Amino acid sequence: MKQKLEEIRKDALAAIEGAQDSAALENLRVSYLGKKGQLTAVLKQMGKLSAEERPVIGQIANEVREALGGAISAQAEKLEKAALALRLKAEAVDVTIPGTPVELGHRHPLSLILDEAKDVFIGMGFSIAEGPEVELAEYNFTRLNTEEGHPARDWGDTFYITEDSSVLLRTQTSPMQVRAMETMPLPLRIIAPGRVYRKDEVDATHSPMFHQLEGLVVDKGITMADLKGTLETLVKRLYGPDSVVRFRPHHFPFTEPSCELDVQCFECKGQGCRVCKNEGWIELLGAGMVHPKVLEGCGIDTEVYSGFAFGIGLERMTMRRFSISDLRLIFENDMRFLAQF
Amino acid sequence: MLLSREWLSEFVDVDASDRDFAEAMTMSGSKVEVTTDLGAEIRNVVVGQVKEIVRHPDSDHMWICQVDVGRAQPVQIVTGAQNVRQGDLVPAALHDSFLPGGVHITSGVLRGVTSDGMLCSLKELGLTVHNFPYAVEDGILILQEPCRPGDDIRPVLGLDDHVVEFEITPNRPDCLSVIGLAREAAATFRTPLRLHTPEVRGSGGSAAEMLDVEIADPDLCRRYTARMVKNVKIAPSPLWMRKRLHASGVRPINNIVDITNYVMLEYGQPMHAFDFSCVQGGKIIVRRAAPGETLQTLDGNERKLTEDMLVIADESRPVGVAGVMGGANSEIVGDTAAVVFESANFNGVSVRRTAAALGMRTDASGRFEKGLDPLNTLPAVERACELVELLGAGEVVDGVIDVIAADAEPVSLPLDADKINRLLGTDFSAEDMKESLRWLDFGIDGDTVRVPSWRGDVCHYSDLAEEVARLYGYNKLPTTLMQGSGAQGGLSDKQKAEKKLGELCRSMGYSEILTYSFISPSWYDKIRMPEDDPRRRSVTLLNPLGEDTSVMRTTALPSLLETLGRNISFRNPSVRMYELATIYLPHEDDMLADERPILSLGAYGGDMDFFRLKGAVEAILRGMNVPGAAFTARTDDPSYHPGRCAVISVNGTELGVIGQIHPLVADAYGADTPLFAAQLDFLTLLSLRGPEAQYTPLPRFPAVSRDIAVVCGVDVTVAALEDCIRRGAGGLLREVTLFDIYAGAPIPEGKKSVAFSLTLRSDEATLTDAQADAEIKAILELLKSELGAVLR
Structure with missing residues (x-):
């Protein structure tokens, strides 16, 4: 089970890092941390473990959950930054284009x-x-x-x-x-x-x-x-x-x-x-x-x-x-x- | 007044450069315009004597001269002139010399013969035969003056003089003379004035027996002084006199005429010389012209005289227009035997008016019109006769005719030093003041100042203050700042409003213009003003420059349209203009005018239309704190488009008009694009300003916005709908904003859809939908019942 958790951690981190937009990231969050997610599924089997194993595996499971959560937030932030940068770039104007004219009258x-x-x-x-x-x-x-x-x-x-x-x-x-x-x-x-x-x-x-x-x-x-x-x-x-x-x-x-x-x-x-x-x-x-x-x-x-x-x-x-x-x-x-x- | 410094030096020694002289004279009150060195353009031109003259071997008209120019060897000069003989003294421009007009003379070769200069004609020296009557127009000037080869030509020709041009103020006719300016120079430079008393030997006879003088109109002639000269020998004047006349801008003519001009320049007293033989009956009468009388003046023109003109007449006819010009019938000509020298004192106003009426302002009339010294007539005529004897121009008959019709009262003023110091802000001693006045030949008796007869401008202590101050030097007077007893400065409410108004107009893109206050009466037609419009009654100029500027405008519209039209013709594509233009409405009770400022706005081109201009006017009114302006259609103002014109009013008080200019009027101004204008009465606008704003608490509860679109007849105005909406609302309506007007399918023919956005708000609580619905319902009901406008 421990091995299983380590696998999940490894696969998930790689997938999160590879996520290219917020939707993909959300899918990954659901597929690992959601109610029917892989990590959740593993945790559901905790009951089958022995009393000795349980806290050890529990600790690892929590670590994995935190690591995945952190990675998702970090990746989300990274994606947001990239998206903002992209938007700002797209919004750039030629500042040398003349301003919209406001006619001022002249004093004689x-x-x-x-x-x-x-x-x-x-x-x-x-x-x-x-x-x-x-x-x-x-x-x-x-x-x-x-x-x-x-x-x-x-x-x-x-x-x-x-x-x-x-x-x-x-x-x-x-x-x-x-x-x-x-x-x-x-x-x-x-x-x-x-x-x-x-x-x-x-x-x-x-x-x-x-x-x-x-x-x-x-x-x-x-x-x-x-x-x-x-x-x-x-x-x-x-x-x-x-x-x-x-x-x-x-x-x-x-x-x-x-x-x-x-x-x-x-x-x-x-x-x-x-x-x-x-x-x-x-x-x-x-x-x-x-x-x-x-x-x-x-x-x-x-x-x-x-x-x-x-x-x-x-x-x-x-x-x-x-x-x-x-x-x-x-x-x-x-x-x-x-x-x- | 042109003053020869050479002539001046006869009366006063002033050792000052032209620049220093001009500066000092200007600062003491005789303003110098410019100083001219008469010989400035001539350099390296000398007197030459022709020692030998032979024909040019290769020319049928040129001559080769060997000219003694005061050097060891003569110079060879080729000339094309035919009037040069051996022994002649001539002006010789040497190699590398300059002549007037920047002409540079250098050695050259003329058809193979070297010429080291040029012999000069009068014209080449900038002179005419008037300066040298013995010379010929089209040949070399053969000098008859005493001079020697090698002499600089300038003193020989009188071109070594410097001429100072003064601008003399009209109160100082005494300074229109060499002696007057010499006196000013003496006082300015504190150096003695050398006056000369004319002495006439006389040659027997009696002027009084030959000529009788009567002053019939003493109001126009205070004094008539005359002397007679017989056996007159008309000839050119001597060079010294011609030089001085030339320097003074007067053309030498002959000895007798030159003497009269010379004396006028020297003494400031105009003189007239006329042929005694033409005086019928031996009598001179100074009188007003008779009705219908005419006289041919010396300039050859036949003059119609009127009864307010003074003439010098003999028993039967005028022989001169007093103080202006002599008559041709008594002109000095070659065979004139006896001459009368007239030196009179005429009324200045009369001379001026006569000269103006006859269109001939002369040197004489220009002096008389300023009012001359009546005591000057005698010395002037004496001087003329002295010159006659000096020039050998005739024999002066004994006796002076001197008729004094009105005595000149000598003027005396007390010298109150304190008063003068108080005016000037100085502390001069009375002695210092007297000293200054003495330099100007004022008489001093204790504390009384006797004003010289030629200083008619001095009659008050403030005049004495000016004399003292100007001789001391205005610039040296102390400079202080007023010890204010605290006058309150600043702009009045109206002036502040004017300033604000201008700023508002300019902030909206309207530029300020300045147009003439007078217009042509035909401009009322141009704006289609009705024949019976009271505004056609204008303050009218009786002596306008032309029809175009002959009445004071009663409306600012034509000036504005003229300006717009002009800008169209300048191809300025888009124009926004404003003027706070005064109009002049005739008063019923007096001849002055009700002068009212009008805010005149005009525009064309770009995105301009009725609503743009209206928007500007509304913004101006908001900016000026004039609330509640209503715009009502006006269909009968002939200057404006009948469907695009509105009266602007506030609470029933009419403030102005706005609209598109009527196409016929626009056409008249050459406009190929619609013109827009607004005219607002500025003082009415000021009177309609609201009270100063007071703070009302900001809304605490949110507003509800509801849009309604109603269908109504096309003739129903937006203003009527808005008014109805406001009245229909039950107190929750805060704002009504029009956002759409639509006609056409599916709206039935003859109808239109008008859409408003309504803002509702309560100050007590957040509105419920039900409250808002009730308000809208009430509004819609009133719209329907009053205007037949139904929800779309």
């Missing part, structure tokens, strides 16, 4: 620039004011020190809505200065981006409609030094901390003193090149101390309050930033253009 480049500027100003405590594009000449000109007869008021330069020239399309975002000073509590720290209109024929650098960003600060004790500090911060945040700026005297009717801010040409570092038209500097924005007459016109006490204002042309800034050579592209909205940003 001009808005990208505007967003950037807004972020900088909001970081400096500014809020954003909005005002009408169909505007009164009173706000667009008169209250900005631009009296009747000023060339900018000509019908050749400004779009008018009424015969008496009292209503027009704003030619600048500056009327927002007056509106803000009239309606908002002091101190003021605002920017006012928006569309403006001038009677220019469309070409590579002109458009009858374009965008400006106006800025206005009115507070106690604001100085030209503050204007310089604020705008220098703006430029360094927009163009990097190494940018070099200069403030150059200029003239605007509604600021005094007035200036233009130039940034040193990024291309040539001030040596003069094609980008800066050999000047070494690129004009960025106009600014100045709000003319005390303008403040007074809004009922602000100039003995206590002063302020500065500035205006940025967004198209030019956008074109420079993204090397866009023709202004018409900005308003043409060709998808091939928009998709580049």
